[in-house]
Amino acid sequence: MFDLSGKTALVTGGGRGLGLEMAKALAKAGASVAINGRGRSALEAARDRVESEGIMLEVAPGDIATDAAEILAAATRSTGRLDILIHAVGERDRRGTDDMDAAGFAALINTDLTAAYGMARAALPYLRRSNAGRLIFVTSIAAFAARSGDPAYTAAKGGLGALTRSLAVELGSDSLTVNAIAPGWFATETNAALAADPVLQQFIDVRIPLKRWGRPEEIAPAAVFLASPASSFVNGITLTVDGGMTVQM
Numbered sequence: 001m002f003d004l005s006g007k008t009a010l011v012t013g014g015g016r017g018l019g020l021e022m023a024k025a026l027a028k029a030g031a032s033v034a035i036n037g038r039g040r041s042a043l044e045a046a047r048d049r050v051e052s053e054g055i056m057l058e059v060a061p062g063d064i065a066t067d068a069a070e071i072l073a074a075a076t077r078s079t080g081r082l083d084i085l086i087h088a089v090g091e092r093d094r095r096g097t098d099d100m101d102a103a104g105f106a107a108l109i110n111t112d113l114t115a116a117y118g119m120a121r122a123a124l125p126y127l128r129r130s131n132a133g134r135l136i137f138v139t140s141i142a143a144f145a146a147r148s149g150d151p152a153y154t155a156a157k158g159g160l161g162a163l164t165r166s167l168a169v170e171l172g173s174d175s176l177t178v179n180a181i182a183p184g185w186f187a188t189e190t191n192a193a194l195a196a197d198p199v200l201q202q203f204i205d206v207r208i209p210l211k212r213w214g215r216p217e218e219i220a221p222a223a224v225f226l227a228s229p230a231s232s233f234v235n236g237i238t239l240t241v242d243g244g245m246t247v248q249m
């Protein structure tokens with residue numbers, strides 16, 4: 001039910017963090033997986049690191065905002081197909097409203113939302129040729145609840161959740177589904193300093209029912225589920241993985 005043998009996957013933003021964890025899990029489930037990021041050398045370093053764990057990945061470098069065709073060409077080079085796109089790229093720009101002008105807002109929306117649409121659209125011909133195409137966006141709990149002073153990211157992730165529903169309705173079929181994963185607080189590289197902060201831990205004790213950060217690898221089973229035959233009748237959902245943070249009063 002969770003077997004991905006014979007499938008080809010691309011994980012954008014897959015060179016580190018949650019994207020890399022999802023890529024590794026898809027590969028362990030049997031898929032042929034390419035990881036994308038802007039720099040070839042960082043991707044190759046990630047690939048070489050996980051090879052020592054017995055996991056084989058391919059690299060598909062390029063900027064998702066400008067190089068979608070090249071990224072897809074690299075990701076499909078070995079197998080000639082693409083069944084699964086996990087779009088994990090998401091930049092952060094936590095400037096509040098006083099500091100972020102409309103151009104700054106538009107720049108983040110372009111990376112986190114418009115480029116996600118462009119990437120998905122470019123992948124569609126491949127996904128439509130698959131007998132079980134899977135388009136999976138990575139949003140955030142920021143799509144449901146706002147932190148103060150984070151207007152662009154909150155709007156981008158909210159928009160990406162809405163785009164998930166829109167594409168699920170327009171494109172969803174027995175052979176193509178569109179879903180999203182909303183991570184909560186994960187102790188990834190980008191959050192390393194915060195994850196080590198004892199003051200923030202007090203906040204986490206109160207706000208996250210499980211009283212801890214998510215471990216990066218804990219995002220991966222959600223990706224395998226949404227990529228696999230197990231989710232064949234799941235379309236248009238956002239699967240939240242946050243230790244219960246967003247359901248607590």
Ligand SMILES: NC(=O)c1ccc[n+]([C@@H]2O[C@H](COP(=O)([O-])OP(=O)(O)OC[C@H]3O[C@@H](n4cnc5c(N)ncnc54)[C@H](O)[C@@H]3O)[C@@H](O)[C@H]2O)c1
Pocket residue numbers: 012013014015016017018019036037038062063064065088089090091111138139140141182183184185186187188189190191
């Ligand atoms: N870490 C968390 O706690 C958390 C929480 C909620 C949501 N998320 C979301 O999960 C996703 C992954 O988060 P992460 O913390 O692992 O991120 P990260 O910043 O560690 O990794 C993102 C990767 O994407 C790459 N990237 C950025 N812009 C790109 C572009 N234009 N083209 C190609 N590659 C690009 C980066 O180089 C990086 O390798 C993001 O969408 C993020 O918004 C993360």
Ligand SMILES: O=C(O)[C@H](O)[C@@H](O)[C@H](O)[C@H](O)CO
Pocket residue numbers: 139140141142183184185186191194
């Ligand atoms: O997408 C998100 O919501 C953010 O990445 C957060 O979840 C961070 O993990 C948290 O704000 C700690 O910095």
